[in-house]
Amino acid sequence: MQIDTPANPISLETGSTSVRQWLAVIAVAVSAFAFVTAEFLPVGLLPQIAQDLGVSTGVAGLMVTTPGVMAAIFAPTLIVSAGRMDRRYVFLLLTAVLLIANIVCAVSTSMPVMLIGRALLGAALGGFWTLATAAAPRLVQAKDAARATATILTGVTCATVIGVPLGTFIASFASWRLSFAATAGLVAVALVAQALLVPSLPSASALRIADFKTLLRRPHTRMSMLMVALVFGAHFSTYTYIAPLLEQDFSLSTITLLLFGFGLIGFFSNALMSMAVSNHLKKSVAVMVLLLLGALSSMLLLEHSTIGETAGMLLWGIAFGALPLCFSVWIQRGTADLPEAGSAMFVSIIQVAIAAGSAVGGAIVDRAGVHADFTLGLGLAVLGLVTLQRLAAMERPATNASFKQTCDASLD
Incomplete structure (x- = not known):
C-alpha cells in the first residue's frame, strides 16, 4: 500500500523551479x-x-x-489500491474518466444514464483530490512547495x-x-496538458x-x-437547491450573475483568510x-426581497470562500503525525456531507419546499458551531496541563 510523499529528488535540489515544472503545476491546477x-x-442547471x-x-x-x-468511497481506497503505480499515470487515468463522465452526462436522455455519468465523475474526483495536494511539493523545488499547493487550490476557487x-x-x-459538452472540452485540454507536462511521480512510502x-x-x-x-x-443541503429558490425572484441571467458574485467574493475571502488563519x-x-448562519437566515427571513437575497448570497460567498481553507488547516494541525491519512479522511467526510446534505435536502424540497430545506441548513450550521465550542473546551484542559507542567519545571 503506497502513497505519495514530498520526498522527490526534484524537491531536494536547491536551484530555482524551472518554467516546465511550473507548467506541470498549472496542468494539475487546470x-x-x-x-x-x-x-x-448541475447546481445552476437543476430546474x-x-x-x-x-x-x-x-x-x-x-x-x-x-x-x-x-x-x-474512492478518496481513501484509491490511495491504498494504487500500490506502486506511477502517480502521473493515475492522474491521467482519473482525468480520462472525468472526460468520459462529462460526455455521458451531455448525451444522457434519462436520469439513470445521467447518474452513471455522475458516478464516474465521483470515482475520479475522490482519487484526484487525495493525490493532488500530495503531488504539489514533488513538482517543484522544496522552497516553492507551498506556492505550488496554493496554485493548484486556486483552480478550485476559479x-x-x-x-x-x-x-x-x-x-x-x-x-x-x-454546458456539459463545454466542460468535457476543458477536461480534454487538461488531459493533454498533463500528458505533456506532468513528470513521472513514482510512489515512495x-x-x-x-x-x-x-x-x-x-x-x-x-x-x-x-x-x-x-x-x-x-x-450543500441548501446550496444545491439555490436555483429553485432564486428563480422565484430572478431571471436565469441574473442567477448567473449572483453565482458569479458568490464565487468572486469567495475568491477574495479565501485570499484574505489565508493571511489570518x-x-x-x-x-x-x-x-x-x-x-454562514447569517447568510442562511437572510435567505429565509428576506425571501422574495431581491436586495436581501443578493446580500445573503454575497455573505454566503464570504463564508464558504474561506471555510474549506479554515477546515483544511484545522485537520492538518490535528493530524500532523499522520497527514496523508488525515487528508484522505478529510476528503471523504466532505464528500459524505455533500452526498447526505444534497440527498436529504432534495427529499425535503420535494415534500416540504425550499423554505424547510433552508431551515434544516440553519440547524446543521448551529450544531457545527456547538461542536466547535466543544472542541475548544477539549483543548483548554490540555493547554492548562501544559502550562502547569511548565510552571512545575520552572520551580524545580
Missing part, C-alpha cells in the same frame, strides 16, 4: 478547475435538467449526491468564480447539454489501514470530522460559521 466545475455544474429529464427537483439533486458518495456561473450562462442561451484506525480513536479527530460534516452539510484558527472558523 485539472482541479475542471473537476470542481464538473462536480457543481432545466429536471424538466428535460422528467424528474422532480429533489430527484435531480441526486446529480450532486451520487458523485459525493462515490468520491467518499471554478467557483468562473466555471459554474459560465456553465449556467451557456445554458441560458443554448442548453444544459452544451506506505500508508497503513491502521493509520486510519489510529486517527479515529482520537476524540479530537472524531469531533473535528463531525464539525466539518455538519458545516459542509449545512452548505494560521495565527487565529479557532476565531476564523467561528466567524465564518457565524457568517
Whole structure:
C-alpha cells in the first residue's frame, strides 16, 4: 500500500523551479478547475435538467449526491489500491474518466444514464483530490512547495468564480447539454496538458489501514470530522437547491450573475483568510460559521426581497470562500503525525456531507419546499458551531496541563 510523499529528488535540489515544472503545476491546477466545475455544474442547471429529464427537483439533486458518495468511497481506497503505480499515470487515468463522465452526462436522455455519468465523475474526483495536494511539493523545488499547493487550490476557487456561473450562462442561451459538452472540452485540454507536462511521480512510502484506525480513536479527530460534516452539510443541503429558490425572484441571467458574485467574493475571502488563519484558527472558523448562519437566515427571513437575497448570497460567498481553507488547516494541525491519512479522511467526510446534505435536502424540497430545506441548513450550521465550542473546551484542559507542567519545571 503506497502513497505519495514530498520526498522527490526534484524537491531536494536547491536551484530555482524551472518554467516546465511550473507548467506541470498549472496542468494539475487546470485539472482541479475542471473537476470542481464538473462536480457543481448541475447546481445552476437543476430546474432545466429536471424538466428535460422528467424528474422532480429533489430527484435531480441526486446529480450532486451520487458523485459525493462515490468520491467518499474512492478518496481513501484509491490511495491504498494504487500500490506502486506511477502517480502521473493515475492522474491521467482519473482525468480520462472525468472526460468520459462529462460526455455521458451531455448525451444522457434519462436520469439513470445521467447518474452513471455522475458516478464516474465521483470515482475520479475522490482519487484526484487525495493525490493532488500530495503531488504539489514533488513538482517543484522544496522552497516553492507551498506556492505550488496554493496554485493548484486556486483552480478550485476559479471554478467557483468562473466555471459554474459560465456553465449556467451557456445554458441560458443554448442548453444544459452544451454546458456539459463545454466542460468535457476543458477536461480534454487538461488531459493533454498533463500528458505533456506532468513528470513521472513514482510512489515512495506506505500508508497503513491502521493509520486510519489510529486517527479515529482520537476524540479530537472524531469531533473535528463531525464539525466539518455538519458545516459542509449545512452548505450543500441548501446550496444545491439555490436555483429553485432564486428563480422565484430572478431571471436565469441574473442567477448567473449572483453565482458569479458568490464565487468572486469567495475568491477574495479565501485570499484574505489565508493571511489570518494560521495565527487565529479557532476565531476564523467561528466567524465564518457565524457568517454562514447569517447568510442562511437572510435567505429565509428576506425571501422574495431581491436586495436581501443578493446580500445573503454575497455573505454566503464570504463564508464558504474561506471555510474549506479554515477546515483544511484545522485537520492538518490535528493530524500532523499522520497527514496523508488525515487528508484522505478529510476528503471523504466532505464528500459524505455533500452526498447526505444534497440527498436529504432534495427529499425535503420535494415534500416540504425550499423554505424547510433552508431551515434544516440553519440547524446543521448551529450544531457545527456547538461542536466547535466543544472542541475548544477539549483543548483548554490540555493547554492548562501544559502550562502547569511548565510552571512545575520552572520551580524545580
